[in-house]
Amino acid sequence: MTPTGALQDALAAEHAAVYVFGVLGAQTSEVEQSTLFDNLLTAYEQHRSARDELVARIQELGGRPVAAAPAYELPNAVSTPTQVVRAALVTEHRVTQTYGTLVAQTVGDDRSWAVDALGASAVRQLRFGGRPESFPGTQGLA
Amino acid sequence: MSPRPLPRLTRRSALGAAGLVSLGVAATGCDDPAATPSARATVRSTEITHDVALAVDLVAGVQRSVTLTTDVVRRFPLLRPSLRPLLETQRAHLALLAEAVPEQAMPSPSANRVPAAADRAAARARVLRSTTARRDAFNAAAVEAESGQFARVLASMGAGLAQHLAVLEGAT
Numbered sequence: 606m607t608p609t610g611a612l613q614d615a616l617a618a619e620h621a622a623v624y625v626f627g628v629l630g631a632q633t634s635e636v637e638q639s640t641l642f643d644n645l646l647t648a649y650e651q652h653r654s655a656r657d658e659l660v661a662r663i664q665e666l667g668g669r670p671v672a673a674a675p676a677y678e679l680p681n682a683v684s685t686p687t688q689v690v691r692a693a694l695v696t697e698h699r700v701t702q703t704y705g706t707l708v709a710q711t712v713g714d715d716r717s718w719a720v721d722a723l724g725a726s727a728v729r730q731l732r733f734g735g736r737p738e739s740f741p742g743t744q745g746l747a
Numbered sequence: 748m749s750p751r752p753l754p755r756l757t758r759r760s761a762l763g764a765a766g767l768v769s770l771g772v773a774a775t776g777c778d779d780p781a782a783t784p785s786a787r788a789t790v791r792s793t794e795i796t797h798d799v800a801l802a803v804d805l806v807a808g809v810q811r812s813v814t815l816t817t818d819v820v821r822r823f824p825l826l827r828p829s830l831r832p833l834l835e836t837q838r839a840h841l842a843l844l845a846e847a848v849p850e851q852a853m854p855s856p857s858a859n860r861v862p863a864a865a866d867r868a869a870a871r872a873r874v875l876r877s878t879t880a881r882r883d884a885f886n887a888a889a890v891e892a893e894s895g896q897f898a899r900v901l902a903s904m905g906a907g908l909a910q911h912l913a914v915l916e917g918a919t
Contacts, residue, residue, distance in 0.1 A: 720902040739836040
């Protein structure tokens with residue numbers, strides 16, 4: 606995989622995350638589940654920012670950023686707050702894995718940014734019931 | 748959302764890609780009993796890869812963190828529930844890095860003795876400072892690593908410590 610290909614994969618993951626967190630936020634009451642709503646909103650904003658950063662990096666490499674799909678399949682049903690939290694954690698976990706790959710496939714400034722993005726995503730998992738791991742972003746290093 | 752399946756990372760692929768396995772032989776060149784000390788030194792200096800050198804640098808710091816956290820957990824029982832998960836992660840990191848470091852380059856635990864902290868709060872603060880330093884060292888080394896897979900493992904270790912710090916600092 607080329608560095609641009611890895612950046613495109615990360616962008617695709619962020620497009621999906623922006624979509625999913627938008628849906629999860631819409632499913633959550635700002636009044637009745639205010640903490641969850643705030644966490645979802647923060648995550649949504651951070652994923653949007655990461656998406657824009659990836660678009661810029663791909664363009665700087667002369668690539669054409671992959672477009673967002675019209676819609677994405679949710680990880681699970683999101684009818685209850687518990688399901689919303691689960692979907693958020695699954696989505697964040699997928700993003701963390703993608704950034705692990707991005708670290709491996711890039712060098713220099715792109716890798717430095719990917720290292721920070723991996724850490725940020727791993728920490729975001731904690732807001733949605735995730736627990737600290739020894740090797741996040743490695744699919745459970747075997 | 749159905750992302751493309753990612754290749755599975757294993758300890759062997761992570762360390763092997765960096766030339767970090769079988770280092771006992773690769774790093775010393777001591778298989779040849781006829782080799783003179785100077786010949787061995789030449790082999791040593793030319794065959795230790797950049798990434799092995801990174802691992803050697805990191806392992807001493809991780810060992811110091813393990814020693815410190817072990818000592819704090821032993822001295823201050825009330826800190827055990829919160830610090831034990833961190834200690835498990837530190838030990839997992841040390842175990843993996845130890846696979847990458849030539850035996851003779853491993854620092855002895857006695858070389859990493861740390862003075863005891865005066866009280867519980869000070870001890871906890873020292874563990875957090877030590878963990879922050881390790882996180883920063885892993886992240887910096889991840890950027891420097893020549894092997895992409897080794898970089899991924901190092902960045903993952905930094906991310907794992909960032910998670911523990913977030914929990915311990917109540918930032919989540």
